Amino acid sequence: MGRLTTTAAWQALEKHAAEISPLHLRGIFAADPQRFTRLSLAHGQFFIDFSKQRITPTTLTLLRQLAEQADWQGWIARMRSGEAINHTENRAVGHCALRAGPQAPAEVRHVLRRMADFCERIHDGQWRGFSGERITDIVNLGIGGSDLGPRMAAQALASFQQPDLRVHFVSNLDSADLAGTLSRLNPRTTLFIVASKTFTTLETLTNARTARHWLLHAAGDDSAISRHFVAASTNLAATGEFGIAPENVFPFSDWVGGRFSLWSSIGLPIALAVGFRNFEQLLAGARDMDEHFFSAPAEHNLPLTLALVGLWNTNFLNAHSHGIFPYSHSLGLLPAHLQQLEMESNGKRIDRDGLPVDYATNPVLWGEPGTNGQHSFFQLLHQGSALVACDFIALGKSDFPLPGHHSGLLANCLAQSSALAFGQTADEARAAGIDEALVAYRTFPGNQPSTTIILPELTPFTLGQLIALYEHKVFCLGALWNLNAFDQWGVELGKQLASRLAPTIRGERPDDDLDASTRGLIAHLHQFRN
Numbered sequence: 001m002g003r004l005t006t007t008a009a010w011q012a013l014e015k016h017a018a019e020i021s022p023l024h025l026r027g028i029f030a031a032d033p034q035r036f037t038r039l040s041l042a043h044g045q046f047f048i049d050f051s052k053q054r055i056t057p058t059t060l061t062l063l064r065q066l067a068e069q070a071d072w073q074g075w076i077a078r079m080r081s082g083e084a085i086n087h088t089e090n091r092a093v094g095h096c097a098l099r100a101g102p103q104a105p106a107e108v109r110h111v112l113r114r115m116a117d118f119c120e121r122i123h124d125g126q127w128r129g130f131s132g133e134r135i136t137d138i139v140n141l142g143i144g145g146s147d148l149g150p151r152m153a154a155q156a157l158a159s160f161q162q163p164d165l166r167v168h169f170v171s172n173l174d175s176a177d178l179a180g181t182l183s184r185l186n187p188r189t190t191l192f193i194v195a196s197k198t199f200t201t202l203e204t205l206t207n208a209r210t211a212r213h214w215l216l217h218a219a220g221d222d223s224a225i226s227r228h229f230v231a232a233s234t235n236l237a238a239t240g241e242f243g244i245a246p247e248n249v250f251p252f253s254d255w256v257g258g259r260f261s262l263w264s265s266i267g268l269p270i271a272l273a274v275g276f277r278n279f280e281q282l283l284a285g286a287r288d289m290d291e292h293f294f295s296a297p298a299e300h301n302l303p304l305t306l307a308l309v310g311l312w313n314t315n316f317l318n319a320h321s322h323g324i325f326p327y328s329h330s331l332g333l334l335p336a337h338l339q340q341l342e343m344e345s346n347g348k349r350i351d352r353d354g355l356p357v358d359y360a361t362n363p364v365l366w367g368e369p370g371t372n373g374q375h376s377f378f379q380l381l382h383q384g385s386a387l388v389a390c391d392f393i394a395l396g397k398s399d400f401p402l403p404g405h406h407s408g409l410l411a412n413c414l415a416q417s418s419a420l421a422f423g424q425t426a427d428e429a430r431a432a433g434i435d436e437a438l439v440a441y442r443t444f445p446g447n448q449p450s451t452t453i454i455l456p457e458l459t460p461f462t463l464g465q466l467i468a469l470y471e472h473k474v475f476c477l478g479a480l481w482n483l484n485a486f487d488q489w490g491v492e493l494g495k496q497l498a499s500r501l502a503p504t505i506r507g508e509r510p511d512d513d514l515d516a517s518t519r520g521l522i523a524h525l526h527q528f529r530n
């Protein structure tokens, strides 16, 4: 592919955008009474309404030409064949193989069987701690992809929680995270999962060493480690060096990217929290979305369409902020998971050919569950100056039904996307009896684009579908923007600098090679050292 912005498909979109961007969603809806039907897509009961996006059917046709030009299906074929499409790390991209069921590679099925066995032994109390008591608390020590996905899924599936077992997540290097969790736990009944693909991550290893010390202080000798520490990792040498017995290590391969790893043994805390059968259902839901993505034609393809609309908003409407609003308390951590998934994947400026891009790439992604967000930042969405594309996510049925709650929640979800799309004119404000002095303040411009995703209910299966939907969106955007969505070199510089600064902060190394601001801040901090 030549430079993206000079291609015929891109230029056709630019021309089309000049016609569409001055239009208001009010007019767009008035012009096409069939719009909702034309611009919503379903896969079984999984439903997405794109009609509140500032697009027409022609927009999607043109965007699909861009996808053809980017050879989106060729990229799927390359991923599925095991080609090293993560070319800067010379790795294949295999997360779909983790959830391929009977088609999964033998080593994947083997680890899944071991995870099932481990879960059973924890759940039925066969696995005992050093004192002979059963395990009541699991602590996952991991960060980034080794934390966010499992933490989000375990919370999302709270209604499926196993009895008598609590699962905790500790990620931060800040000791407040680990200390706060340990203060509520009993070392005799606590088991740690050290979750780290590389097993070199500073935060995770620091937390793991402190946790080991906490355990050994109570247990008295090293033999307790094998009853209280397991690991999920690709680095078996390092897990061994840490003291984790080989039979307590649940391995996975380097072709699993961290932010795509919840389907691997990194998902062990999910399986422990909700039971292995439910974990299998999570994999089955993702597999179902994989099969849809791999086989559905472009015009019916949910992940591709989500990606195309994302690209349209970013590159042709200049929306560089993207809000994720699950109207589901249980999905409260989905924005945090998608933040890593999208921003670590496509937050890049060098394309696959090693050249700087001359177009915008991933927007800043953020979000909060509804209705909470409505009472904080939604003011900016309704009347601020930024164009923000939004995804609203709603459930057909509540996972924790109580009379009178769910209808109100759904009403708020639909009211927000409608208010954002259509706004309120000055005349409508006047007609509603607003005092003339306040009319300008009570006017809502509208025209904020949004997508609404509806899951029939929140189950392991539908959660698997939802996460895989966004994973494939990311995959498509990588192909469309000609980016490698699977490396993350941008996180390295800060890590290197931190390891250089740590001895200076401890006063063990001179500061004369540092910039003036960093030097000044370290000098200021020295007064507080303890």
Ligand SMILES: O=P(O)(O)OC[C@H]1O[C@](O)(CO)[C@@H](O)[C@@H]1O
Pocket (backbone or CB within 6 Å): 143, 144, 145, 146, 195, 196, 197, 198, 199, 200, 201, 204, 258, 259, 344, 488, 491
């Ligand atoms: O699982 P690991 O190797 O500890 O890495 C944790 C996270 O750190 C990152 O490498 C970024 O620093 C993520 O990509 C990854 O999910």
